[in-house]
Amino acid sequence: MDMVKLRTGRVLADYNDPYIVAEVNSSHNGSVEVARQMIDAAVAAGCDCVKFQSWSAESLYASSYYKDNPISKRFFTKFSLSPGDLKGLAAYCREKGVDYCSTPYSREEVDFLLDECGAPYVKIASMDSNNLAFLRYISRKGAPIVLSTGMSTLEEVRRAVETIVDAGNQQLCLLHCISVYPADFESIRLNNILGLREAFPGIPIGFSDHSLGIEMAVAATALGAALIEKHLTLDRSKIGMDNQMATEPDEMKQLVTSCHNTHMALGGRERIVSESEREQMKKMRRSIIAARDLPSGTVLTENDLDAKRPGVGIPADQLDNLLGKTLKQAVRADSLLRPEDIE
Numbered sequence: 036m037d038m039v040k041l042r043t044g045r046v047l048a049d050y051n052d053p054y055i056v057a058e059v060n061s062s063h064n065g066s067v068e069v070a071r072q073m074i075d076a077a078v079a080a081g082c083d084c085v086k087f088q089s090w091s092a093e094s095l096y097a098s099s100y101y102k103d104n105p106i107s108k109r110f111f112t113k114f115s116l117s118p119g120d121l122k123g124l125a126a127y128c129r130e131k132g133v134d135y136c137s138t139p140y141s142r143e144e145v146d147f148l149l150d151e152c153g154a155p156y157v158k159i160a161s162m163d164s165n166n167l168a169f170l171r172y173i174s175r176k177g178a179p180i181v182l183s184t185g186m187s188t189l190e191e192v193r194r195a196v197e198t199i200v201d202a203g204n205q206q207l208c209l210l211h212c213i214s215v216y217p218a219d220f221e222s223i224r225l226n227n228i229l230g231l232r233e234a235f236p237g238i239p240i241g242f243s244d245h246s247l248g249i250e251m252a253v254a255a256t257a258l259g260a261a262l263i264e265k266h267l268t269l270d271r272s273k274i275g276m277d278n279q280m281a282t283e284p285d286e287m288k289q290l291v292t293s294c295h296n297t298h299m300a301l302g303g304r305e306r307i308v309s310e311s312e313r314e315q316m317k318k319m320r321r322s323i324i325a326a327r328d329l330p331s332g333t334v335l336t337e338n339d340l341d342a343k344r345p346g347v348g349i350p351a352d353q354l355d356n357l358l359g360k361t362l363k364q365a366v367r368a369d370s371l372l373r374p375e376d377i378e
Contacts, residue, residue, distance in 0.1 A: 037237050039179050039208045041155035047208050047239045050259040052298045057082040057267040061114040080288035084134035091115045094141040125152035142172050149178050161185030161214045164195045174202035183243045185214030212243035217280035228258045249290040256294040322348030325366040333362045
């Protein structure tokens with residue numbers, strides 16, 4: 036596999052410039068207008084994708100649960116978006132030049148996401164990593180899959196991967212994820228990105244970040260994360276599901292910039308000296324100088340020579356090659372030696 040090609044043509048791969056997803060979840064509070072404002076904020080921040088969640092009260096919980104928790108049903112109904120809302124938001128994303136995706140919680144929502152909204156991939160929530168029948172259904176749709184691994188043991192992740200691949204879908208990206216909102220730094224264990232990469236060679240590994248701040252996303256980029264997913268909100272002070280751990284627009288823009296800068300700074304593994312550094316050599320490296328006044332005919336010894344800036348003369352590493360050589364002309368103390376001074 037090695038990489039995942041989204042339906043837009045964008046490639047997800049380890050150590051690529053990370054694909055950055057603004058996770059909206061329910062921070063729109065059921066308002067399409069707020070959701071559109073969040074898309075605008077994600078675009079302004081430089082995100083590659085805006086991801087919603089396709090749940091409804093019916094696709095989240097069994098009806099028996101609501102008999103005991105009637106307030107929950109009203110809550111989930113209020114904060115969900117209708118299929119028509121989601122399709123309109125997908126069109127708005129296309130208009131704004133940003134990818135649209137959503138996390139489906141039922142087979143009907145999977146079909147709608149791919150067939151009606153044209154999402155470039157399907158995001159599978161951590162809670163469905165052991166929902167094998169659902170994984171098989173999504174896999175057989177043939178679209179790329181991004182699977183979060185929160186709450187999963189390595190064996191459960193392995194079983195999920197095998198289920199997806201055995202169903203004929205090899206376009207899979209795994210996200211390291213801690214399903215706590217917010218996740219404290221001690222629990223995040225970013226080196227699990229490396230562990231997943233080792234356990235599942237050829238599958239790109241990303242990071243779904245539930246921590247506060249931008250540091251973990253930047254650090255994950257330094258570990259080669261193919262995709263970074265981060266919750267977005269317009270106002271963290273408002274009460275809502277996961278809203279208090281979400282990132283406000285200015286901080287999201289800083290995250291996007293910092294992740295891209297980190298990727299750019301990583302560069303390649305080969306050791307090179309850039310042209311800029313070669314110019315610095317002239318200022319910062321040392322050249323061989325006369326340690327004292329040296330008359331013409333001096334046979335050079337180590338005590339006759341030293342090295343000081345600038346680096347425009349005979350390089351310091353050539354000092355041993357000058358020992359025993361004879362000066363053709365006098366050189367004043369603290370002056371750079373030149374090749375023409377030596378026989």
